[in-house]
Amino acid sequence: MTSQNTGGAGRLPQQRRLLTEIPGPRSRTLQERRAAAVPPGVGSVLPVYVTDADGGVVVDVDGNSLIDFGSGIAVTNVGNANARVAERVKEQVDRFTHTCFMVAPYESYVQVCEALNRITPGDHEKRTFLVNSGAEAVENAVKVARYATGRQAVVAFDHGYHGRTLLTMTLTAKNLPYKQGFGPFAPEVYRMPLAYPYRWPTGPENCGPEAAALAVDQITKQIGAANVAAVIIEPIAGEGGFIEPAPGFLPAIAGFCKANGILLIADEVQTGFARTGDLFACEHEGVVPDLITTAKGIAGGLPLAAVTGRADVLDKVHGGGLGGTYGGNPLACQAALAVLEEIERLDLTARARRIGEIMLPRLRKLAGEHNAIGDVRGRGAMIAIELVRPGTTEPNPELTAEIARRCHAAGLLVLTAGTYGNVLRFLPPLVISEELLNEGLDVLAAAFAA
Known part of the structure; x- marks a missing residue:
């Protein structure tokens, strides 16, 4: 064996x-x-x-x-205990473990942000800030979207999973074990049908266009496109069952968002960092999100997550409006830099x-x-x-x-x-x-x- x-x-x-x-x-x-x-x-x-x-x-x-x-x-x-990741983390431990980037910053945080700005989809100018977990990244992406657009409504999808905090539980579709007994949930969150080819009533060949048309119709009629700050979606639904939306669905949703001033958030927490055969899963159909959330594979097991997005969106938030005590911890930043090197080297x-x-x-x-x-x-x-x-x-x-x-x-x-x-x-x-x-x-x- x-x-x-x-x-x-x-x-x-x-x-x-x-x-x-x-x-x-x-x-x-x-x-x-x-x-x-x-x-x-x-x-x-x-x-x-x-x-x-x-x-x-x-x-x-x-x-x-x-x-x-x-x-x-x-x-x-x-891989677990990747030698390059371990080496960088050990070197950092000997120097310092924490200062809080919001108090006394350090270069590795900036390096991780520069790298994510470079490798995430789209050639527009970007900004990145770092947090601790995928759920925290999603919370912050929604917060930024509401701030930047002046709108409140957020659209998520059936079978989606976005985390276990109050807002991300609300965005998550599945009740047990994630939501049962933990309500009431956050307001102004709406759920739309996902293009689930295996279970689409008229067959997988019709799934993409029909699901997109249905979602657009429901958003328009039930919420009003002018009230929607963001649409958030996993390019492949993770906890929902690794559902790959039918071809054409994601581009259609992205086009609707662009036409109506809605920010598209790609939740790439589980799909990111080469997992799907592209560096990010939304690249498969050429979808360029306004904001992208990453975590999990970013730092080889150390707690780190990020929100990356359009500079004109992220630059709107006032000073001090983003951050957190441990966000972008120097050990995790060094691990992330090693992970990105390994993805390219291997x-x-x-x-x-x-x-x-x-x-x-x-x-x-x-x-x-x-x-x-x-x-x-x-x-x-x-x-x-x-x-x-x-x-x-x-x-x-x-x-x-x-x-x-x-x-x-x-x-x-x-x-x-x-x-x-x-x-x-x-x-x-x-x-x-x-x-x-x-x-x-x-x-x-x-x-x-x-």
Whole structure:
């Protein structure tokens, strides 16, 4: 079960190794301690406690080495404990860990902002500011949009996920587990239908234009375009089930926004930094957002997020209106600079495309063998399968949970997702070896066969 290292992997053997059942005895002991110290509202996909990770594997306290198809939810794109990231962070720790950029600034913050201004879509003049999390970036993008336009309404979409704060919970579509019991929610947020090809009533070939026309009609009639500050959308819906909007939908929404003075916010928190085979997912159809939010893969696991956008929009906000104590922490900034170097050095956009070229045919073959797989979708290294009751499109969350459990028991870390809880999503590190990737797919196929 061994495999050769590639790219950012090299410190740990890149192999699946099971020494105990999953979870093992030490992980079960830690789980008991956790139950006495941590509220149950903080969930975990897999109760194994990690002591090490590198490239495409994570190692637990019992010595088991699991293949990682989760990347900490699309965070460790350059691999866990990437050597260049670790080196930059260690050097920064020796100098200083915090001054607060709003008190005494430092160059690395400016360097990250310059880099994001350069690499995000569009050749217009841009500005960037840094915060701590994807939810905080989304909150700030909406805040900026309302300030810059003088309007209040914000439009989000079905199946969208934008975070767990009050406003971002409001923007998020799914009730359980994200919203249940946490209301009342923020005002002036409206939800529109998403172009979901697999579930569009008149078929995937009609989905893009029909969904766009329906959204535009509802915005115009129910809200009034002149009242809308921003439309926010994930170029590929993440927690909603890796739904890739039908072709033409995103450009049509972008065109409507431009024609009506509405700011388009692309939430690229999960899709950014080479994950989909482009540096940013909205580039696939040439969509240029007014504001783009990034996090997750930006800093190799350190807390960092950003809002990047048109200079004429961001420059409107008064001094002191943006910021936060920890936003753009110097350790995270150094990590981000290393991540951007690694993406370019290892050509991880091409690597993501190669992962998709390996995964999609194998998953489609699996779908041909098991009629419980209703849809195979995704781009690059952001791939999913949707599970249904055979012969129908009825969601099958029970089978989804069972397949995930069997994968976990066999040493493959996979994640579930979807509005209906019936999607298996795959987010391998972009540096995973092809051997390890194929072995993970073998484990998945065995779970279905069982």
